Amino acid sequence: MRPNLRQFTGLFLxxxxxxxxxxxxxxxxLQIELVDRKRWLTQEQFGLAYSLARLTPGTxxxxxxxxxxxxxxxxxxxVIAVLAVSAPSAMLAVxxxxxxxxxxxxxxxxxxxGTIFASVAAMMLAxxxxxxxxxxxxxxxxxxALLTGGALAANFGMxxxxxxxxxxxxxxxxxxxxxxxx
Amino acid sequence: MNVLLLYLxxxxxxxxxxxxxxxxxxxxxxxxxxxxxxxxxxxxxxxAVARMGPGPLGLYLVCVGYFAAGVPGAIAGCLAMxxxxxxxxxxxxxxxxxxxxxxxxxTIRAVVLAAAxxxxxxxxxxxxxxxxxxxxxxxxxxxxxxxxxTKLDTVWVILGAAIVGLIWHALGLPVHP
Numbered sequence: 001m002r003p004n005l006r007q008f009t010g011l012f013l014x015x016x017x018x019x020x021x022x023x024x025x026x027x028x029x030l031q032i033e034l035v036d037r038k039r040w041l042t043q044e045q046f047g048l049a050y051s052l053a054r055l056t057p058g059t060x061x062x063x064x065x066x067x068x069x070x071x072x073x074x075x076x077x078x079v080i081a082v083l084a085v086s087a088p089s090a091m092l093a094v095x096x097x098x099x100x101x102x103x104x105x106x107x108x109x110x111x112x113x114g115t116i117f118a119s120v121a122a123m124m125l126a127x128x129x130x131x132x133x134x135x136x137x138x139x140x141x142x143x144x145a146l147l148t149g150g151a152l153a154a155n156f157g158m159x160x161x162x163x164x165x166x167x168x169x170x171x172x173x174x175x176x177x178x179x180x181x182x
Numbered sequence: 183m184n185v186l187l188l189y190l191x192x193x194x195x196x197x198x199x200x201x202x203x204x205x206x207x208x209x210x211x212x213x214x215x216x217x218x219x220x221x222x223x224x225x226x227x228x229x230a231v232a233r234m235g236p237g238p239l240g241l242y243l244v245c246v247g248y249f250a251a252g253v254p255g256a257i258a259g260c261l262a263m264x265x266x267x268x269x270x271x272x273x274x275x276x277x278x279x280x281x282x283x284x285x286x287x288x289t290i291r292a293v294v295l296a297a298a299x300x301x302x303x304x305x306x307x308x309x310x311x312x313x314x315x316x317x318x319x320x321x322x323x324x325x326x327x328x329x330x331x332t333k334l335d336t337v338w339v340i341l342g343a344a345i346v347g348l349i350w351h352a353l354g355l356p357v358h359p
């Protein structure tokens with residue numbers, strides 16, 4: 001069923017800009033709305049957009065919105081869905097950043113910023129751990145340790161550029177088969 | 183900084199990443215290490231501010247762009263965040279069933295695992311800058327455990343950290359040494 005433009009834009013605006021927690025909660029909310037409630041997408045179409053979004057470089061949820069938008073309203077739908085999901089949040093981020101810059105020397109803001117930055121560095125560590133964890137079962141501990149540890153050593157220890165490290169990893173992944181693959 | 187160059191550097195980073203903050207090591211390398219267009223602290227601030235609002239993790243690119251070149255830079259960051267998303271249309275048209283091919287899946291898994299290593303590499307200088315007192319180390323440890331062991335939204339973790347800092351300040355104790 002092809003949605004009308006107003007409903008379509010309104011849904012992506014609402015879900016994209018009122019859902020906290022990043023891509024996964026947003027895609028879960030979109031699945032409920034697009035597949036179960038509105039029936040604008042079939043479960044198979046949702047599955048296709050969801051799985052290909054994982055293969056698309058960049059921000060997965062935006063790729064998902066582009067794919068789902070394209071399935072529902074062709075190229076214009078893809079552009080509208082991506083803009084609706086990200087532009088208002090981007091404006092809010094700039095506003096928050098400008099406010100922070102204005103108040104960063106304030107003692108209270110500085111105290112809060114000190115612990116926030118400590119937490120953000122921990123968030124990056126957690127992000128790395130969460131990237132590795134779901135791949136342990138498919139790739140195996142040794143492969144995960146070698147690729148992740150090797151990338152860390154190559155970049156931080158040997159100073160190789162991230163681009164080169166990723167290219168080497170891609171080559172390893174392509175030619176080096178995992179357990180049980182022929 | 184030239185906005186077109188900024189866009190190209192940011193889009194290069196997003197085109198080479200597959201999830202969350204995995205573009206961050208490339209951005210740090212290009213904008214902090216090579217060009218000095220922003221500091222480690224500004225990069226850290228970009229991630230923190232982007233997590234305080236709704237929207238995707240990639241929004242930190244908008245903040246990075248803002249630090250590097252003001253509002254035009256923020257627009258460049260936003261466009262760089264959006265651009266790779268449209269590749270999915272080409273994937274839908276041309277890749278189809280091949281997306282499930284084991285060599286494709288294996289290559290992407292390897293790139294994601296290497297991205298985790300690069301993310302760890304980028305965390306080291308940020309952590310050196312941020313983990314400067316017992317309070318910040320304890321805050322970071324609790325944040326890490328909560329993020330890895332629970333499904334709590336990152337915005338609550340960041341807000342919790344802010345409240346800890348505010349309480350510490352209200353007690354007259356210094357957050358920084």
